[in-house]
Amino acid sequence: MLAAAPESLLASDGRHFDPAKVMTTAMRNEKPGGHGDRAAAVGAIELAIWDLNAKLDDEPAYVAIARAYGRPTAARSVDVYAAGGYYYEPGRGKTLSDELNGYRAMGFSAFKIKVGGAPLADDLKRIEEALAIAGEGSRLSVDANGRFDIQTALAYAEAIAPYKLRWFEEIGDPLDFALNAEVAQAYDRPIATGENLFSLADTKNLLNFGGMRPGRDIFQMDAGLSYGLTEYVRMIELLESRGFDRTQAYPHGGHLINLHIAVGLGLGGCEAYSGVFLPFGGYPAECALGGSSVQPSDASGFGLEQKQELKGLLADLAA
């Protein structure tokens, strides 16, 4: 808002603000959905309790989580992919290939890129550029960040089908379950959604009306955005009661907390934001990363103190 050109916020009389323009400006570069603030606030507190409890027993959080829910407590690695794949203006130096090659050098062999920020023909070129690095469609996902209306969604679904991509993520508005269901009818590759569902009730609506398919589609609900692990486990139990497998759950977020949750609960895997969304994004060197899997370290709690970018901030909080 502060950076906006004044006329871009004003009504045509030049004297009053145009509330609709103000709202559009405030929402620029924001995703749709996410209608609520309590879920994240409660989630922060609830997850801090898991961190504290694990530290009291001097054990990693995934061990505490696994024990609490009757899962195996042995360390294991989970599937991970590098999320990002942003847009770069031509002639400005960095390219999509540069970004993905950077992730490959870190040990990733699966990737996710954005779509919907350019016309379909341009996005298809970006997908082909990314496939040259990923090697095959099963190692590349695309994420529309909830942008598409049904016509655009179906056009993209038809155009990307031949690439046999790993999944097509957040195709339309996260609460437009009818749109999700219609795309699922038309597109037989996996669909991923759920990062902007913030409660068990939202998840129930997705299952009731979103056309999600057992054994195929991917659920990305995130304990940190939806009241914490207690609520998240209820979502997983609901999925299982409806015939889905917990390996279809890949929590959104790309940080240590969801890595521990994925390992502790035996989920399909998680994403990684390496070098993005700092200081929380990405994993410290102590987490074994390679062959597209990642394993938590044996630091106690969620191990956030091992993240160099967080260390100083956490020390300040404790002082």
Ligand SMILES: [Mg+2]
């Ligand atoms: Mg996403």
